[in-house]
Amino acid sequence: MRIETLLAQLGNGKDHTGAISYPIYPSATYRHPALGESTGFDYSRSGNPTRKVLEEAIAQLEKGKRGLAFSSGMAAIASCLSLFKPGDHLILCQDLYGGTYRLVEQVYGPLGLTATYVDTRSSQKIREAIRENTKAILVETPTNPTMHITDLKEMHQICKDHDLLMIVDNTFMSPYLQRPIEVGAHIVIHSGTKYLGGHNDVVAGLVVTATEELGEKLYFYQNAIGAVLGPFDAWLLLRGMKSLALRMEQSQASAQALAQWLQEHKEVEQVYYLGLPEHPGREVHFAQASGAGAMVSFALRKEEQVEQVLSRVQLISFAESLGGVESLITFPAKQTHGDIPEELRLLTGVTSTLLRLSVGIENVEDLIADLDQALRD
Numbered sequence: 001m002r003i004e005t006l007l008a009q010l011g012n013g014k015d016h017t018g019a020i021s022y023p024i025y026p027s028a029t030y031r032h033p034a035l036g037e038s039t040g041f042d043y044s045r046s047g048n049p050t051r052k053v054l055e056e057a058i059a060q061l062e063k064g065k066r067g068l069a070f071s072s073g074m075a076a077i078a079s080c081l082s083l084f085k086p087g088d089h090l091i092l093c094q095d096l097y098g099g100t101y102r103l104v105e106q107v108y109g110p111l112g113l114t115a116t117y118v119d120t121r122s123s124q125k126i127r128e129a130i131r132e133n134t135k136a137i138l139v140e141t142p143t144n145p146t147m148h149i150t151d152l153k154e155m156h157q158i159c160k161d162h163d164l165l166m167i168v169d170n171t172f173m174s175p176y177l178q179r180p181i182e183v184g185a186h187i188v189i190h191s192g193t194k195y196l197g198g199h200n201d202v203v204a205g206l207v208v209t210a211t212e213e214l215g216e217k218l219y220f221y222q223n224a225i226g227a228v229l230g231p232f233d234a235w236l237l238l239r240g241m242k243s244l245a246l247r248m249e250q251s252q253a254s255a256q257a258l259a260q261w262l263q264e265h266k267e268v269e270q271v272y273y274l275g276l277p278e279h280p281g282r283e284v285h286f287a288q289a290s291g292a293g294a295m296v297s298f299a300l301r302k303e304e305q306v307e308q309v310l311s312r313v314q315l316i317s318f319a320e321s322l323g324g325v326e327s328l329i330t331f332p333a334k335q336t337h338g339d340i341p342e343e344l345r346l347l348t349g350v351t352s353t354l355l356r357l358s359v360g361i362e363n364v365e366d367l368i369a370d371l372d373q374a375l376r377d
């Protein structure tokens with residue numbers, strides 16, 4: 001079955017009652033039929049029926065073997081980082097979500113993990129950063145917010161040559177547009193808060209592993225640490241995911257129109273969008289993904305215009321996050337990337353004139369009209 005069909009049918013027919021919408025099982029614990037016997041569920045941190053349907057769904061969508069649902073994207077990433085030991089070294093893309101940088105540097109750094117932040121657009125630079133104790137490479141592609149592209153096939157080759165784990169944060173694309181396991185990733189991570197949930201009403205994280213063995217290891221950390229997704233939130237995510245294909249198509253079409261409009265605007269210095277023909281990562285991106293996505297970043301000519309735009313937008317909300325039906329605008333230098341040191345931030349183009357738009361499903365003419373009035377002199 002094709003992905004649109006899988007998405008629409010998530011959870012349907014999986015419950016003995018015939019429920020179309022898979023039920024929420026809020027039970028914290030489960031009766032044992034007899035000593036040494038189990039229904040498959042013992043205690044909800046270890047396993048919950050609603051969460052299980054979601055976990056199987058994301059594994060199927062990402063073409064992996066095992067799915068795991070966490071209470072946030074950060075909890076998902078933290079559980080993946082638990083795979084490493086003091087003294088291990090990681091390579092991460094330079095233009096990384098600020099929360100991931102903060103977790104690696106301020107939580108796992110003091111516990112003995114070291115990391116190098118590399119411009120992963122260049123395979124050469126990745127190879128040069130590998131040390132004897134390097135254990136994994138973690139990238140986002142496209143990156144957030146300057147849309148740098150890592151060649152996943154090359155990354156797979158490097159990981160194979162050096163026996164490294166290949167980890168991809170696929171939040172920006174969703175499995176509808178990109179499935180890194182198909183090109184060799186061992187672990188795929190999502191902030192489910194974004195496109196998968198899609199309605200700005202749930203915080204969630206998901207991990208998919210390419211093998212059962214890796215799935216078992218991560219399941220150990222999921223259960224041991226306990227940052228699991230609750231059954232109500234698992235249900236919200238399942239409900240949101242049913243319309244992922246339609247939402248993504250609409251948002252992407254609007255993002256394309258908005259990017260082209262912004263490019264013509266006299267107050268806009270640069271637009272970062274993979275749907276624009278001059279994007280340098282386009283060829284690599286479209287070899288590994290089926291669409292440009294719905295995130296558009298743009299740099300204004302003057303710093304003072306940032307405050308003007310953020311205070312004037314009416315329809316578009318000035319708010320952190322992305323991937324929902326409602327369009328949002330953020331100021332990465334102060335928000336999502338606020339924890340990244342200025343030198344590293346500037347190196348990747350996250351300047352104090354850069355704004356990031358998450359394009360929702362509103363009528364694009366209304367979105368353009370809102371930006372137009374916000375950008376006027």
Ligand SMILES: Cc1ncc(COP(=O)(O)O)c(C=O)c1O
Pocket residue numbers: 072073074075097099140144169171172190191192193203204205321336
């Ligand atoms: C690419 C990416 N990864 C991970 C996260 C963290 O996810 P959460 O906010 O659900 O913890 C975010 C959040 O913005 C993100 O943009």
